[in-house]
Amino acid sequence: MKKISIFSIFFLILFPAPALDLTGLQDSLSEIFSSSVDDNEGSTTFRSMNIPCGGRTESLGTVFTAICDDASFFDYNPAASAVLEKSEIAVYHNTWISDSAQETLALTRRNGSFGYGAQLKCFYVPFSEYNLYGDRVASSYYSETSLAFNTAYNFLSGYTFKGLTLGTNAKLAWRNVPDYTDNQNDSVISGSGLEQSALGIMADFGLLLRFSALKAYQDREPNIKVGLSLNNFGIALTGFGSSVKKDDDVPSRISFGLSYRPFQRFTISTEIRKPLVLSDLSASTKLSFGVGAEAKITDFFAFQSGFLLQGANPRISMGSEFEIKGIKMDVAYTFDLTSSANPINHISLSAKMTFGDRGRKEAMQKVDEAYLAGLKLYAEGYYTEALYKWNEAIIIAGSEPLDMRYEPAIQAKNAAINFNSSKFELESMYSIDFEE
Secondary structure, three states, rough: OOOHHHHHHHHHHHHHHHHOOOHHHHHHHHHHHHHHHOOOOOOOOOHHHOOOOOOHHHHHOOOOOOOOOOOHHHEEEEEHHHOOOOOEEEEEEEEEEOEEEEEEEEEEEEEOOOEEEEEEEEEEEEEEEEEEOOOOOEEEEEEEEEEEEEEOHHHHHHHOOEEEEEEEEEEEEEOOOOEEEEOOOOOEEEOOOOOOOEEEEEEEEEEEEEEEOOOOOOOOOOOEEEEEEEEEEEEEOOOOOOEEEOOOOOEEEEEEEEEEOOOOOOOEOOOOEEEOOOHHHHHHOOOOEEEEEEEEEOEEEEEEEEEEEEEEEEEEEEEEEEEEOOOEEEEEEEEOOOOOOEEEEEEEEEEEEEEEOOOOHHHHHHHHHHHHHHHHHHOOOHHHHHHHHHHHHHHHOOOOOOEEEEEEEEEHHHHHHHHHHHHHHHHHHHHHHHHH
């Protein structure tokens, strides 16, 4: 009965909007944000790099630069792989405009403070060519496929200060234009599409800072995250069928995000993005702004909602995540005025599977046990034994798989040594006075 109720709420929340006539809402929103019309929009190539992979990130309005707590981080902040709790593999499907769609496969892993992963993404749309008489003479797919390799490292990681995380993605992208036909005889010209195809060589750079402040609950996880990322910085080359030349600019951007979790089951995030045309910065589009929120209803069910303003037409999204036997499933609905002049309803799906934390939780328990044992021994007057236990906690924390500073044990050890030294000095001084 419990499962039926939850899924009933899920579908009632998620699927009423497509059945409504949203023309009035479209007109109202377009009028409100008419001053944000951007004449430079659409001036870059490899536009699929801006299409979200889907699922939870799209539910949050793609406001993910600071949150970055699952395998979706590839498109938002490459620093995140070094702080993810568990290894993860994820698949995404995003239906886009008309018959176009995007499929994504991502996997990520972390060893101590070092994270790494890979993502394969493919956007495709059917391509049909007709002759002057309306007969279809060619049929294929236009596609943009990208492959990203990620590395990241969390510097100065500790118990109180969670460290400064830096990361990068190296990307290769290929735009495949199918061969077209000869207008004279309707025969396909072999290699004709290659000249319009393109190769993109890009890189992402990211920074992530995590700490705790204004926290209304007890938890070791930081409740504030600050993210900064530079995405899709690079070049595109075309003309491979004849002479190779530079294509239009790739869709570079700078993003700054902030997420805050005031309560244990509620997170809010905001983000500002600045798209860039690197060859002519004056042709860059305007700033875009987004906000997203997530409420975790139970341990296995969460609800998200987001808003993104990019140009004059906003994107409003909502969705849910639920976990079944260790697999997290996400469904997102987006009312999208950003990608088209007409209201478009997007549905995107994702499935994520985790593969353990490589022993980090177990190692952390050993650290805590050694630290607490040291406190007990010291309270009972066993100074040397207490130092041994605190050293044990420090060593375990500083080695794989944790690779962090454990400040409570370090502070306890230093305080005990300082106190013991002061005590020894006092005892020595009184001993001298007594002899005199």
